[in-house]
Amino acid sequence: xxxxxxxxxxxxxxxxxxxxxxxxxxxxxxxxxxxxxxxxxxxxxxxxxxxxxxxxxxxxxxxxxxxxxxxxxxxxxxxxxxxxxxxxxxxxxxxxxxxxxxxxxxxxxxxxxxxxxxxxxxxxxxxxxxxxxxxxxxxxx
Numbered sequence: 413x414x415x416x417x418x419x420x421x422x423x424x425x426x427x428x429x430x431x432x433x434x435x436x437x438x439x440x441x442x443x444x445x446x447x448x449x450x451x452x453x454x455x456x457x458x459x460x461x462x463x464x465x466x467x468x469x470x471x472x473x474x475x476x477x478x479x480x481x482x483x484x485x486x487x488x489x490x491x492x493x494x495x496x497x498x499x500x501x502x503x504x505x506x507x508x509x510x511x512x513x514x515x516x517x518x519x520x521x522x523x524x525x526x527x528x529x530x531x532x533x534x535x536x537x538x539x540x541x542x543x544x545x546x547x548x549x550x551x552x553x
């Protein structure tokens with residue numbers, strides 16, 4: 413029996429999909445040279461793109477740390493995974509700060525910042541939920 417859309421939980425890879433979509437969206441809008449002026453490419457735009465890509469890469473890397481009950485280095489793997497997840501959440505905060513700078517510097521519309529910021533906040537929320545889920549799961553090992 414199908415679960416109604418409003419009652420579905422987040423899928424296992426939703427955080428990866430959202431982080432990837434955030435990075436792709438960021439790259440696309442930052443490559444609009446009519447808005448993100450080339451003279452600020454190295455001063456700000458490259459940092460924005462790098463931060464968005466880092467969010468996805470940290471999530472991807474954390475997801476690829478497999479932890480089994482039988483692993484002798486289980487605690488180190490759990491710690492490494494958690495650190496990567498936390499770095500991803502921190503980078504979401506950093507991306508929000510960079511967006512504020514970009515809004516002023518490039519005169520971005522409030523509508524764009526709300527949408528872009530919303531994508532970032534959504535990704536950060538999913539990452540934090542993932543951390544909580546891992547904490548519960550690995551405390552039972």
